[in-house]
Amino acid sequence: MEIEKVLAMAVAAVAEENGVEPKKVIVHSFKEIQKSSLEQFIEENHIAYHKYQLEDLRA
Amino acid sequence: MSEWKDKIDALQHRRENVMAGGGLDRIAKQHSSGKLTARERMDALFDDGTFVEINDMITSRATDFGMDKKKRPGDGVVTGYGYIHGRIAFASSQDFTVGGGSLGEAQAMKICRAMDKAMEMKAPFISINDSGGARIEEGIDGLSGYADIFYRNTIASGVIPQISVILGPCAGGACYSPAITDYIFMTEKNSQMYITGPAVVKSVTGEVISSADLGGAAVHSATSGVAHFVYPDDLSCLNGVRQLLGYLPQNNEEKPMHVEGTRVDRSVTLSDIVPVDSKRPYDVRNVINAFVDEGSFFEIQHDFARNIVVGFARLDGETIGIVANQSQYMAGSLEINASDKGARFIRFCDCFNIPILTLVDVPAFLPGSQQEHGGIIRHGAKLLFAYSEATVPKVGLIMRKAYGGAYIAMNSKGTGADMVFAWPISEIAVMGAAGAVSIIGKKEIEKADDPTAKKEELLDEYNNKFMNPYIAAEHGYVDEVILPEETRTKISSAFKMLRTKERHLPNKKHGNIPL
Numbered sequence: 001m002e003i004e005k006v007l008a009m010a011v012a013a014v015a016e017e018n019g020v021e022p023k024k025v026i027v028h029s030f031k032e033i034q035k036s037s038l039e040q041f042i043e044e045n046h047i048a049y050h051k052y053q054l055e056d057l058r059a
Numbered sequence: 060m061s062e063w064k065d066k067i068d069a070l071q072h073r074r075e076n077v078m079a080g081g082g083l084d085r086i087a088k089q090h091s092s093g094k095l096t097a098r099e100r101m102d103a104l105f106d107d108g109t110f111v112e113i114n115d116m117i118t119s120r121a122t123d124f125g126m127d128k129k130k131r132p133g134d135g136v137v138t139g140y141g142y143i144h145g146r147i148a149f150a151s152s153q154d155f156t157v158g159g160g161s162l163g164e165a166q167a168m169k170i171c172r173a174m175d176k177a178m179e180m181k182a183p184f185i186s187i188n189d190s191g192g193a194r195i196e197e198g199i200d201g202l203s204g205y206a207d208i209f210y211r212n213t214i215a216s217g218v219i220p221q222i223s224v225i226l227g228p229c230a231g232g233a234c235y236s237p238a239i240t241d242y243i244f245m246t247e248k249n250s251q252m253y254i255t256g257p258a259v260v261k262s263v264t265g266e267v268i269s270s271a272d273l274g275g276a277a278v279h280s281a282t283s284g285v286a287h288f289v290y291p292d293d294l295s296c297l298n299g300v301r302q303l304l305g306y307l308p309q310n311n312e313e314k315p316m317h318v319e320g321t322r323v324d325r326s327v328t329l330s331d332i333v334p335v336d337s338k339r340p341y342d343v344r345n346v347i348n349a350f351v352d353e354g355s356f357f358e359i360q361h362d363f364a365r366n367i368v369v370g371f372a373r374l375d376g377e378t379i380g381i382v383a384n385q386s387q388y389m390a391g392s393l394e395i396n397a398s399d400k401g402a403r404f405i406r407f408c409d410c411f412n413i414p415i416l417t418l419v420d421v422p423a424f425l426p427g428s429q430q431e432h433g434g435i436i437r438h439g440a441k442l443l444f445a446y447s448e449a450t451v452p453k454v455g456l457i458m459r460k461a462y463g464g465a466y467i468a469m470n471s472k473g474t475g476a477d478m479v480f481a482w483p484i485s486e487i488a489v490m491g492a493a494g495a496v497s498i499i500g501k502k503e504i505e506k507a508d509d510p511t512a513k514k515e516e517l518l519d520e521y522n523n524k525f526m527n528p529y530i531a532a533e534h535g536y537v538d539e540v541i542l543p544e545e546t547r548t549k550i551s552s553a554f555k556m557l558r559t560k561e562r563h564l565p566n567k568k569h570g571n572i573p574l
Contacts, residue, residue, distance in 0.1 A: 036102055038099040038103055041090065042294075047294065049294055049298075051103070051301070052298045052302050052305070053144065054305045054316065055319070056144060056145060056318070058314070058316060059145065
């Protein structure tokens, strides 16, 4: 995905979370986070993997 | 500003050094043998992006045998915390790429600190083992580190769930930490556990045996009963740990998670699954799966003592522990290993507020000199002790046979069962008809003009009188005789009624279970 689109989505998410207009959000800097070693291992070895995840309805 | 930059660069350099573990070559070797690195394992264990490493720069203070020249960043173990299903948990993960994951004073201290935090936070502790054993260069200090871990394992037992994951070698005294914890996970090819390895075995006894045959996953899951779960590889194994934790509470003062599941009641199929003829076997897991929440049954020790099935399931989204006789193996009779397996599971459930459901179809304790000389009296007593001692809600269903002492040992009313149901085909008696008639009718049969006819007459009388659930129901040993199709409804209702159960044991330090 193009970096501009990713940034626009991030700005929209931050704006919604803080209840402000997206136009008022100023991006000073951003950092692209690399895939983790585990993610790389899974991808390189073509492993079909889904993390087992549950939700506690009592919480 | 440049002063800051220098300091920050120095920190980044240190961090990179720690994260590099034993170096690219060793990491590649770890990967090529189908194993993940210590940190990758943490990422797989915890919810995505939640793992936080602590004490990453701790290293050994040892100087003997050149240890001062080979400082190991992190000292061969990664420790920290994160979240599993949104709930906090602590873990240690030995790093085989750093000094073979060997345990010295500093590594032991790191592990103990994480364990102490788990206890303070009352959260589960998961120990991932992949280590060559004690670090010989550190002498008694490393060895003593094991004692510190064993002590904490013991004190934490029954307070927080403790899970051991063996993803490489675990040899010598190191085995006793997993052995004290609640559950042991292994992988099919890369896990080994033994007190003395093949080389020492050969030198001491002359026996030649491979590492896998001595202490591999197959041996420990099927023969020794040391391991509770076996998975093909690291990723599936750590997912298994996540699955198990989904059934457990955070500690002994909390209740397990409530999980939304598919509540399909297939109790109506139970009369097709269980034959009326008590000599015909069936798979009791099909019985369980017919009435628990869809797909929720999670079996423990699948390959060990297969004559008894234990595991967790959910009923209306709530965790229950299930103990069931398996008629497919040894006709479901109880013997030494089944008694140990059942008793330990019951005690775990009782520690962690998990209600117990017992499904009974048991002909007897297995007879024979092998069992008697092996101590079936001592081992069978564990089952009685565990049921009697457990104060969690205890519900039983007598499906078919419930004979003699084995019936009493399987959550009978007298040992504290809260609710006991029975199907109309159940046979609750001191023993089966043939055995009973051969004893109580012996003289009558011998005196009879037609012994065969007399025997048949006595068998009919015994069958009609005792081989049903109604005398037990009349005398209060069974609370209700139910139809198979009512199974889920009745069991679910009983557990719901028992949610607020309070039963306290007399004040004592601890009971003295026969070990």
